[in-house]
Amino acid sequence: MITIKNTGHIFSPGTPNATIALRDVNLQLNKGDFVVVLGANGSGKSTLLNAIAGVIIPDQGEVIIDGNDVSDLRDFQRSKWIARVFQDPLAGTAADLSILDNLRLASIRTQSKKLRFGINDKFKNQVADAVSVLLLGLENKLNQPVGTLSGGQRQALTLLMAVMDNASVLLMDEPTAALDPATAARIMQLADDLVKKHNLTAMLVTHSLKDAVKYGNRIILMKEGAVYKEWDKTTCKEVTVEELIAYYE
């Protein structure tokens, strides 16, 4: 569960380029929520996501995750609760490391990285089982560098890595923007399955209104750094792509 209280942020304050990215945003995201954040470019949706992830520390306001005030924690300190998927499908995995090494890091995301060997036969079997769910045949390529895989395969792996270690929150910043339509659809389906299976609080920033209607059980539309319109669990079921597109005009 995430609570965002009175959060505001200004980029380049005190200069002629000052931009109000977030104005007094209040939000509560519950377990099982699949929140889709929509809005035109520059409306503040990515800033909102980055404020939750800790990539930017907002000028004002509080972020509370599962009862912990994380407002002053940096992104790597918030990884205890938050797993992330990036717009760049190559950013979520380390190219020169094997699939096994990547998944090892993911499996200790919330723990400290000690001077001990973590990859044993038990872990290898566990990873082989986990990646076989993706139906990409990766279970036979565990020692292969991730850099040899395609963008779609790497994004699927990133999603899988997100749930390797006690995730509570999944933040996705346009995860399918760089993928072909078929791969994009598979990735979104995988994300939806994982969110349901692990009962995560998910936030998806996207420009795909189709995905918003299909997967979101809450939709938030942002404008000029504030929440402009929200569709809750009930109204979300009836909203259509045509209805949403009207808000962009």
Place this chain on the structure above:
Amino acid sequence: MDFYTAALLQGLGYAAMGLGIFISLKIFNIPDITTDGSYTLGGVITAVGLVSGWHPLLTLLFAIAGGVGAGIATGLIHTKLKVNSLLAGILVMTALYSVNLGIMGRPNIPLMNVNSIFEMLPASESMNMELIIFLLTVFLLVAALYYLLHTDFGIAMRATGNSERMVRAMGINTGVMMITGLALANGLTAISGFLLVQYQGFADINMGIGIVISGLASVMIGEAIAKMFNSNNILLQLILVVAGSILFRLILAGALSSGLNPNYLKLVTASLVLVVLVLTKFKRSRS
């Protein structure tokens, strides 16, 4: 033939620095110029320590600590003060020149009648003590790095140079990781300073000028050979860095013995590194 034995010994002596450059260049993508200063620092501390009658292993600890300190300085300047990594290295290298001169008190210290690392094993006529000590050191370092890079911490370290966003999302402080990596790299470099000073019998304030290029050369020669095997096995990569270091010294020895004017040595060195660099550029590492 003695000429080539000397080259082999030098190659092994400089291998520790090569391994250090492997960490900074291959893992963190930083061409770390601090090396010039931390190599001399390691050598300078060694000379002063041994002349003062310290035990060689105690001297080694101090030399490593010096290198680690230099690496931390560069790391802090780069990550905390947001100075470009190359520039941070140049700054620390420049500052170290004065530090080294201050530690020695003069530009040059000869090692006469000191108890060096080569006297630690019982002397024997039939064995080359220097070769044994150098081989042993290189073996221990490769084994230690192989172990380190396969631990959870080592995996995190290797990932840091790949995708900073991913590593932070995995709960790793990339700044601390980078400082640790540079400390490790320069600690290794100082070990080369420690070995070479005892091998050549003196420490000199200018001994480190341009030395970083030999480290870069060993890593790149190693990388070029690794490409032929098409392998990303870490043990192989570490061994190839050592092989690269030896090969590089043999090439220089070959060039000198075939009548190259020693004045052109650095020119030849730079050209050699450029050639290897361009050769390995094709099929360069993945993004």
